[in-house]
Amino acid sequence: MSDMNSASGSLNQLVIVSGLSGAGKSTALHQFEDMGWEVADNIPLFLLTRMVEEAGRGAGDNLAIGIDLRTRGFSTEQVLEIIGELRARGTNRVRLLFLDCDEAILQRRFTETRRKHPLAADRPVADGIRLEIERLAGLKEAADVRIDSSYLSQPELKRILTGYFSLQPASRLSVTVMSFSYAKGIPREADLMFDVRFLQNPHYKDDLRALTGQDPDVGAFVAADPAYDEFMARIEGLITFLLPRYVDEGKSYLTIAFGCTGGRHRSVWVAEKIHDLVANSGYFANRVHRDLPGARDSNAL
Incomplete structure (x- = not known):
């Protein structure tokens, strides 16, 4: 990642969006898009830095990138290393957003919607959820913004995201x-x-x-x-x-x-x-x- 120090640009904001499967990451990314952010989801980790650099050559872009266990080359340690190096390089505001959710509620969501958990193809949904919680614990701990979606409706989650990440001046608190x-x-x-x-x-x-x-x-x-x-x-x-x-x-x-x-x-x-x-x-x-x-x-x- 030595090329990170040579890049220069005008990227305004970068948000890495991660979290537990079923906790609302897709909803969050759609909301970022609606708010005028450039959005990418599950690009290979080795391309993340390059994408940030390309965005930085634009006219003050704001970039939201979705990353989870399905991301090619994913590891919590590498994600945190990339974020640390971007901050050390001086990239404008870099934040990590983590979408969290109660384990029992996630299990109910997967069961009632008949969706497959990405880590539970051949095992019970509960096993996949627990494994994902363990593997993402480092990202959850390091998150700048953590939103627990357990009891949030979609409009409530969108409103919270707007409060944290809107590009428009807030009309009221x-x-x-x-x-x-x-x-x-x-x-x-x-x-x-x-x-x-x-x-x-x-x-x-x-x-x-x-x-x-x-x-x-x-x-x-x-x-x-x-x-x-x-x-x-x-x-x-x-x-x-x-x-x-x-x-x-x-x-x-x-x-x-x-x-x-x-x-x-x-x-x-x-x-x-x-x-x-x-x-x-x-x-x-x-x-x-x-x-x-x-x-x-x-x-x-």
Whole structure:
């Protein structure tokens, strides 16, 4: 790869798009194309550098390249090496986007659509998914932007991608307010994250356990915690203070996440309230209850 240091050009942005099969990579690449990016998918790795150099000789191109396990010559190590060398060479903004998804949801998507997993031609789909998760772990860890598509519909995924990668100046800030379970892992895409496990837990009330934070009875129980009112006042004040400053900074997409133990009661209630606050403040607001069963159509992508 010694020729990388000799090339010069005016490539504006390069995004390497990767992720788990079934997590939305094709949707993402179509969205990049709709946003005016030049798009290529699964070109052999040895041609990647050459393609970037050719794009760099143009008039400020923006290039999105899809890479996954089907890519000829693929290895996580080589992909990361290429990205590192491009950055060291001074290529304008180089980012790695990783599309992630819950293992059980991926299995359901493949089973219900009767699609074959690329690593499970002669074995169960679950085996192929686990093998792919292992082989792509390095890319997931190194990603500049990671989007978990588990509970996103196609329009929601496209809107998030537009927030991160639009070539047009944002007309207004788009905010996603998310609830999640700490037991299932923190959402890496969160810009602001708050732990609400200090609030009293409806799980230990027999008449509330089966309900969710979208039920008024659960909300009344959570709101009865002596710390609730002060906490909400402080959070609301912080968010209303920060949002216009993010707009001034030019940020077009923001994710605010609230977590509790199971992602079913406290975080859901608080996320609902903050979603309403954001929407009533004039921003585009979207709510995602990541770990609430049935909260999203998991097969939407």
